[in-house]
Amino acid sequence: TQLLEQSPQFLSIQEGENLTVYCNSSSVFSSLQWYRQEPGEGPVLLVTVVTGGEVKKLKRLTFQFGDARKDSSLHITAAQPGDTGLYLCARGGQGGKLIFGQGTELSVKP
């Protein structure tokens, strides 16, 4: 099984701080997705990265795909309480499935 390892598993920070979440694997991916999930809700797709070295920005969120397409990172600048949630990376697998990492639980305190 080609696992996705996310780190850290938990992160608690103050409003205004910066943070980075990592998603790593020993395998090469054709693409990688990042999702955010709030309590009581399903995951919401944030971005898909497909090219090695690619950087995508979504307001205060910056997503990067590693040059070798084995890893990805999510950086949040000046975190806000509304950023609180479970951040999940996922890759495509056989049979139409998505394979998810275990997630990073982010808590941003005001």
Next chain:
Amino acid sequence: ETGVTQSPTHLIKTRGQQVTLRCSSQSGHNTVSWYQQALGQGPQFIFQYYREEENGRGNFPPRFSGLQFPNYSSELNVNALELDDSALYLCASSPLTGTSGYNEQFFGPGTRLTVL
């Protein structure tokens, strides 16, 4: 455009019972996938339906079964419920298989199943 909807929102069952969860896909999507998410974990793929047939299956026993209807809605059935089946069950829809090269899936809010 209507997103993915699921029913019921919450459900409590006892061990050994059977349960049916329902999902309506997003408008224009004809592929539906089901996932199980334990507390504090990422979702685990159960199976996917395309054109009313199972298109792929994860590592779940046969007592997990599903259906897809001509309007692309779907059901997940779980027989002989076990305590470990307590989880959030997520449905996700996606466009015609092969047209979304990156397998982007759009999730419903989930059904929280508790087995006592």
